[in-house]
Amino acid sequence: MNTNFRSRLRTFSLAATLVLALGLSASAQPKNHKSNAKSLIGTWTVQVTAVDCTTGVPLGSPFASLLTFAPGGVETDTTSNPMFYPSERSPGHGYWNRVDTTNFTTKSTAFITLNGVLTKIQNINQAIHMDDSRDSFSSVATTDFFDPNGNLLVTVCATAAAQRFK
Secondary structure (H helix, E strand, O other): OOHHHHHHHHHHHHHHHHHHHHHHHHHOOOOOHHHHOOOOOEEEEEEEEEEOOOOOOEOOOOEEEEEEEEHHHEEEEEEOOOOOOOOOEOOEEEEEEEOOOOEEEEEEEEEEEEOOEEEEEEEEEEEEEEOOOOOEEEEEEEEEEEOOOOOEEEEEEEEEEEEEOO
C-alpha cells in the first residue's frame, strides 16, 4: 500500500471518527427517549438474510447485525456475518435519509482487510420500512463489493428484520 493511500485512508478514518463522535455527542443530549420512538434514531438489532438478487432464495443462514442511527443522518453498523473472519471487516459508516413517515434509505461503507491489507470495499444500500409500532422494521439491501481500485467484484442482496434495542 503506498504512502499517499495510507495518508488518505488515515485522514478518512479520522474524519469518519469525528463525524461519528459529533453525532453520538448530539444524541447524548438529554432528551425524552419517547421523542425518538417515531424515528429511526437509536440502535437496532437486526437479523439479516443474504439472498440471491434474481430469485430471492436465501444464501446461507441468517446472521445478526447492529445498526445505529444518530441525529443528523449518521449511521454506523457492525455485523456477525460468517462470511468475514473476526477483525476482517471494519465497522460500517454512512448516512440515512427519511423518505416519508415510515420509509428510510441508508448507505454505508466498510473495509474488508486480510492481514491488515485492504482487499475489498463493501457498500450497502438499504431501503427500510418501519412498522406501525415504530419498534421494528423490515428492509431490503444491495451489497456491492469492490476491489481497492473500485472495480465491482460481486453484488449480493439481503432482506432483514430489526427490533429497536431497548
